[in-house]
Amino acid sequence: MRTSTRHAVRTLQVLSVTVTAALVATGCGRSEDSGPAKDAPAEIGAGKAKGTVVMWNMGDIEPALKDLAEKFEQENPDVDVKITAVPWDGAHDKLTTAIAGGNTPDMSTIGSTWMAEMAAMNGFQATPTSIKSSDFYPGQWDTTKYKDTSYGVPFTADTTVVYYRTDLTEKAGIKGALAGDREGYLKDLKAIQATAGKQNPKLRHAAGLVMGFNSWVFWVPMVWQQGGDIYDAETGKFTFDTPEVAKALEYWATVPKDGLAPTDRSDGVQGFRDGLIATYQQAAWAGASFHKDAPELDGKWKTMPVPYSEQPAGFAGGTDLAVFKEAENPDAAWKFARFLTEPANLAAYVKATGGLPASPQAWSDGNLSADENMKPFDEQLKVSKAPPAITTWQQIADAIDSELEKLALGKATVAEVQKALQSKATSIGTGR
Numbered sequence: 001m002r003t004s005t006r007h008a009v010r011t012l013q014v015l016s017v018t019v020t021a022a023l024v025a026t027g028c029g030r031s032e033d034s035g036p037a038k039d040a041p042a043e044i045g046a047g048k049a050k051g052t053v054v055m056w057n058m059g060d061i062e063p064a065l066k067d068l069a070e071k072f073e074q075e076n077p078d079v080d081v082k083i084t085a086v087p088w089d090g091a092h093d094k095l096t097t098a099i100a101g102g103n104t105p106d107m108s109t110i111g112s113t114w115m116a117e118m119a120a121m122n123g124f125q126a127t128p129t130s131i132k133s134s135d136f137y138p139g140q141w142d143t144t145k146y147k148d149t150s151y152g153v154p155f156t157a158d159t160t161v162v163y164y165r166t167d168l169t170e171k172a173g174i175k176g177a178l179a180g181d182r183e184g185y186l187k188d189l190k191a192i193q194a195t196a197g198k199q200n201p202k203l204r205h206a207a208g209l210v211m212g213f214n215s216w217v218f219w220v221p222m223v224w225q226q227g228g229d230i231y232d233a234e235t236g237k238f239t240f241d242t243p244e245v246a247k248a249l250e251y252w253a254t255v256p257k258d259g260l261a262p263t264d265r266s267d268g269v270q271g272f273r274d275g276l277i278a279t280y281q282q283a284a285w286a287g288a289s290f291h292k293d294a295p296e297l298d299g300k301w302k303t304m305p306v307p308y309s310e311q312p313a314g315f316a317g318g319t320d321l322a323v324f325k326e327a328e329n330p331d332a333a334w335k336f337a338r339f340l341t342e343p344a345n346l347a348a349y350v351k352a353t354g355g356l357p358a359s360p361q362a363w364s365d366g367n368l369s370a371d372e373n374m375k376p377f378d379e380q381l382k383v384s385k386a387p388p389a390i391t392t393w394q395q396i397a398d399a400i401d402s403e404l405e406k407l408a409l410g411k412a413t414v415a416e417v418q419k420a421l422q423s424k425a426t427s428i429g430t431g432r
Helices: 005-015 063-075 088-101 112-120 138-142 166-172 182-193 216-225 243-257 268-274 284-293 330-340 343-353 360-365 375-383 393-408 414-428
Strands: 051-058 079-086 107-111 153-158 161-165 205-207 277-282 301-304 317-323
Touching: 051 088, 051 330, 063 079, 063 330, 063 343, 079 088, 079 330, 088 107, 088 112, 107 112, 107 330, 112 317, 112 393, 138 153, 138 375, 153 330, 153 343, 161 166, 161 284, 161 375, 166 182, 166 277, 182 205, 182 243, 182 277, 216 243, 216 393, 243 393, 243 414, 268 277, 268 284, 277 284, 301 375, 317 330, 330 343, 343 360, 360 375, 393 414
Parallel strands: 051 079, 051 107, 205 277
Antiparallel strands: 107 317, 153 317, 161 277, 161 301
């Protein structure tokens, strides 16, 4: 994920996390008596779609989405799909305002970390049972859930892998990918760092580090990799006070403490391109950017799964398709959502846009693993998890970002950060 201001909007498009604090759902929308806990799954009728389907799409409307809409109209002659682009930087407020006012379109793409909040506002219809969770990566399906009920369909997936500059790592005596375990990976980073200014004259740091906004995306999976979590859904309590969290914080602190990564909010992707850093953990868009904007690096970088300690794990983000409670044409909207996520159609969409599909079959149909640098993404999607499905998640995420920055800058110890996170999260609560 990019951290510089000029890349903030693109970051939102890829990782789909809000740029503002989440609205607490209890303060808006319908009463709890008609809340989502009582929702029955929607039903998709037989026959072809009819009428007008009004859809909001977060960000620009890709030509591939227009093409699929036209294909859907051809297969359903009596339907008309109207798609409106909604800029990501204003999307969250626009969606919550529309839900609260009962003035929504039929359907929309939704940033995955917004799903629980907006489902709690009674904004979405529950997913029809004819749409099967088994057709999607488990972590991606979980992004649609709130209180064990699904309120959408996974559309585009997002996760991160490690990019490494082979021309730089080879000079550190590393042949092929870096070690896949955390301890071995750290040793490799130190070996790379030893070449900075020597075998690698331009190199400054072995790795990049995301500071501040959205750093939680990279740290929370470290807790999962330890076999732990930051929230217990059964008890409804936060678990930042566990040994697994402490170990993840210790690792996060080690990298900048040992001088292996910069702590100045520098642009990691640009640093990677310029040879200032040798490794960087990022999403699929980074690879597409390298091919497009730095073709001279083709053949000089590769990807690998994120190193782990006890078990592999990663972040599951992206966008989901949701049909609103106030949809005027819900049947056609669900049919369009089902159509967009059919493996062949989803494969065509992600190949055209450079994204990742939320469906393993779409991955296969698109033959995405033909590109060796894409294979690690498939591996990560298989083991990625969604963050807690609570309405206050963005506030919790902001607190994590803040504390991780203190830790990276040496302004707080692991014990202090761990205590602060438990206290802040408990104070914020889980919302509705």
